[in-house]
Amino acid sequence: MVLGAGFASALLLLWALGQPLFAGVFLAVFVAVAALLLLWVRRSPVPEVPESLGPDWSLTHAAIEDGARPVAITDRAGQLVCANRLYGEWFEGWPAPPDLPLRQDGTARLAAAGRAAWRDGTAAAGDCAGAHGCFDVRVVRVGRRDDHLLWRFAPARSVDIVAEAQRLVEGAGGSRLAAAGVMAALVDGSGRLIAANRALQVRATGMADADMAGRPFTDLLVTGTDDLIRLARERDGGEPVRLVQVPLDEGDTGAPTVFLLLDEDGRVASTQPGAHDTATANVHALLAILPLGLALAERDGRILFMNEAFEQAAAIPPGQSVLYPGDLVVKEDKAAVSDAVRRFAAGHRISGDLAVRLRWRAEEPVALTIAGARGLGDAVVLLSLKDNSEESRLKRQVMQATKMQAVGQLAGGVAHDFNNILTAIIGHCDLMMMRHAPGDSDYDDIQQIRQNSNRAASLTRQLLAFSRQQTLRPQLLQLPDVVSEVSNLLRRLLGEMVSLTVKHGRNLGPVRADPGQLEQVIVNLAVNARDAMPAGGTVAIQTYAMSAADVRRLDIDIMPLVDYTALKVSDTGTGIPPEVIGKIFEPFFTTKEVGKGTGLGLSTVYGIVKQSEGFIFADSVEGEGTSFVIYLPVHRAGLPVEPLPAPPPREKPTELWGTGTVLIVEDEDTVRAVAERALTRQGYTVLTAANGEEALELLATIAAEGRPSVDLLVSDVVMPTMDGPTMVRHAREKYPDLPILFMSGYAEEQLRRSIDLDRVAFIAKPFSVQQLAGAVRDTLVGKGSSPGA
Structure with missing residues (x-):
């Protein structure tokens, strides 16, 4: 480029002056000067410029270390890159803001301040409470490229x-x-x-x-x-x-x-x-x-003054003017409030409370306190209103959780007792069917009783699911795979008038759950959605990821701040009324007609989700539809996965006969009688006891008389005075190798966690005569560890 400029200049001189000698001399001098400049530039040292000037964290740490207040610095990814010693003393484990162990909604306020600082350059969060008391936080965007946040913590002035x-x-x-x-x-x-x-x-x-x-x-x-x-x-x-x-x-x-x-x-x-x-x-x-919600009204009831706390407690929208106390409440309460204000304005001396519903927060009644006032100029009535919405919300949550826990315990107890009754019914049916061949006049009736008993047994399994006492076999799985497995079945169940749409999100984390139970959850929700759309509609199933930050924005106190994979089932049906939606997960509650449902569907869904450590929420608008959202925690790699081992497949024994002495311990007379007759028919010598103490006395008598010892102990788990596991521990002091077969209406998984005994087998109630005989035979010959129905 330089030489080209020189030649161009020489040509211009030649054209202007018409003297070739002068143009040639100019070109020679120009080239010589350019060559000398190039040689000088090449020989001059060129300072090395680093590609990037990163922050010197050692210098930064030294600058903040001696500060009297905690200081932390985070990067764009929210990672803690530098902090002083005092920060580590305040927050053990060096967590990165805003994920600090704070009480109430401090973490949410810190997160909001961080977002504001990235946007505006600076932000603050006050009244945050931690292990070292209350403190305020100042957040500033810093760095050469504004790619870091500086967090300064200061004790709050209480x-x-x-x-x-x-x-x-x-x-x-x-x-x-x-x-x-x-x-x-x-x-x-x-x-x-x-x-x-x-x-x-x-x-x-x-x-x-x-x-x-x-x-x-x-x-x-x-x-x-x-x-x-x-x-x-x-x-x-x-x-x-x-x-x-x-x-x-x-x-x-x-x-x-x-x-x-x-x-x-x-x-x-x-x-x-x-x-x-x-x-x-x-x-x-x-x-x-x-700090109290106070307002003043004059003699004709017109409001003269209200403080900010009163406006917040009354939920008055910004810019909304309120002239009279009656304007604060719903139409039904206007007359009562107006009469009370006139009464106190006329000189009523004793203050009183009115239970009213606010116009802009009509969900539940609040207490409006009215008292007469004198010496305040034109004001003659003092009104007080307390914002107790948060307190009421917490009370509702505690009441709902307590009610669901109590109902769950009741459901588990009912299922246990009901299983005892069904065991006796099914057992007697089996014994009667041994005396009647197909074609007999009574055979079909007995078969019908047995089938209805099995239907009742499925209801008890639903009760156990609600009370979180059923046996789950969890494994790692992806929710889209579960939805795909059940999609064809759903299309047949929904019928031609209801369309099904499925949409899956990206980057879904694996969850740990029982795939069979999850399929039952999806089918149950889809069938309920179909029943809510008698004229047809759409059922939508959606899966998506929920990060811990998304969960924090949901502001649901009962959900831990971890990553979740969500499953949403929504419909375009009639919706659920607000006064009903709080009861839908209770067992036996249903909005369907008599004979159209047991009311155990959603309670079963609730139990399966909770037993899988997940959460389920319902949202509905009458006339628009209902949505159920299930949140299952993402299983992190490296965490142990210990699903229950699947029972080993065993061929159905063709011969159930056996020999040996079996001791049956059962407090229910009918169950004990069925078990005794069933095992006696199979060739066993059967002894019975009605409780644990009687069983121990019988074992002691056998040992004292020198009679053949018991080969197998079959016992119920839950019995009055002395339960089955306690009785077994005493029995094994004298008979350490005595095999045990437990009978119970509760879940095997729950029992194994609560019973610290080895070499025991389980059979779930209700069971048939053949299942009991097979379980006894397998236990005696040492097959399997968990026989059962």
């Missing part, structure tokens, strides 16, 4: 509401109230004065600088002959006063309380111009800083 109230009463706020003729006192839980403003000091003692701390507040007041309250120093000659009580903590009956003493005639002590407006402003300022 607000002592009692100290603030004392400062208010004794300080400028109390003086302004005194100028308005309002006496103020701060009283502790025992009724003794903590502080009083100047107006109360003068009226109660006659001295402006009297020390009233520690005096009983009630000693300052007397009730006159006219039943009106006056100051004790003024007695019957003084003006009556009204007490307005403002508790600093409504949930603590022993908390300090602010008392405002107002003259009944509403007079104002100061006669200066504008004193009325100043007094009103002072009262409004006092009410504005209190």
Whole structure:
């Protein structure tokens, strides 16, 4: 390029001057100068410029190490790249913000601050509570490329509401109230004065600088002959006063309380111009800083003032104006609120509570406290409202969890007792069928009884599923595979009027569950969806991934912050009414017609999901449809997977006869009788006992008399006085090699976790005569560890 520029310049000179010699000399000089410059540049040292200047973390760590507050730095991926020693002391294990062990919703506030800092450059989060108390956090986006966040932690200044109230009463706020003729006192839980403003000091003692701390507040007041309250120093000659009580903590009956003493005639002590407006402003300022929802209304009921806490408790939308207390509540409660306000404005002396439903939060009633007020200018009624929505939500969750736990225990107990009854029915049917051949007049009736008994047995399995006491055989699987396996069956079940759509997300983590039980869950939800669409519609099944961050945004307290794989089954049916949706997982609850369902479908789904360590939630809008979402935790690689071993396949024995002595221990007479007759028919010598103590006495008698020992002990697990495992432990002290066969209506998996015994086999109730004989034979010859139906 340089040589080309030189030749071009020489040609221009030749064309302009017409002298070849001058143009040639110019070109020679230009080339020589260019060559010298090139040689100088090549020989000059060129400083090496690093490709990237990364941060020097050792220097950064040294700079923040001696700080008096915890400091941490995270990168774009949210990883902790640097922190000082104090940060490690505050948060054991060095977790990265915002995933810190905080109470309440501190983690959510930190996450929101982090997102705001990435967006705006700086953000803050306050009132975060951890193991080292409350603290505030300041987040700043830093780095050469703004690719890091700097987190600074500082202990929060805890607000002592009692100290603030004392400062208010004794300080400028109390003086302004005194100028308005309002006496103020701060009283502790025992009724003794903590502080009083100047107006109360003068009226109660006659001295402006009297020390009233520690005096009983009630000693300052007397009730006159006219039943009106006056100051004790003024007695019957003084003006009556009204007490307005403002508790600093409504949930603590022993908390300090602010008392405002107002003259009944509403007079104002100061006669200066504008004193009325100043007094009103002072009262409004006092009410504005209190943490309670307070509002003032005038004689005709119009609201004059409401503080921010009252607006939040009433859930008033931004920009919405409220003129009267009746505007706060639903239409049905307007008349009651208006009547109460008029009654208190007319001079009603005792405050009262009304249970009302708010207009913008009508889900459940709240308490609206109304009291008369005097000495506050135009205000004659004081209203108080507490925001207890979070408390009510937690109460509902606890009540629902407690109810579901109690119902689950009841369902498990019912299933156990029901299994005993079914065992006797099925057993007697089997014994009768041995005496009747096909074609006999009674054979078909007996067969029908047995089939209905097996149908009842399936209901008990559903009860056990709800109470999370069934046997699951979990394995690692992908939810799309389970949905694919059951899709063809679903299309046949849904029929021609209902279409099925399936959509799978990407990057789904594996879950650990029983595939057969999950298929039952999907089928159950799909069939319920079909029944909710009698005129046809669409059932949609969707799988998708839910990261821990997504779970945090859901703000569901009961779900741990881990990764989940979600399964959503939704329909376009009639929907579920709000008053019903909280009961749908209860056993035997159904909205179907009589004879159309047992009400055990969703309770079974609930039990399977919970036993798989997952969560299920329902969302419905009447007339639009219903959605069920199941969250199953993602199984992490490296965690042990220990599914129950599948029972080894064994050929059905053609010969169930055997020999030996069998001791049957069962507290249910009918079950014991069936088992005795069944085993006796198969050639065994059978001994029976009604409980564990009787069985131990029988074993001791056999040993004392020198009779042949028992070859097998068949025992129920749950029995009164002494259960089966306890009895077996005592029996094995003398017979350590005695084989054991347990009978139970509960799940084998649950029993094996609770029974610390080796060399035991199980058979599940209800069982048939053939199944019992096969289990006894297998146990005696040492086959299998878990025979059963």
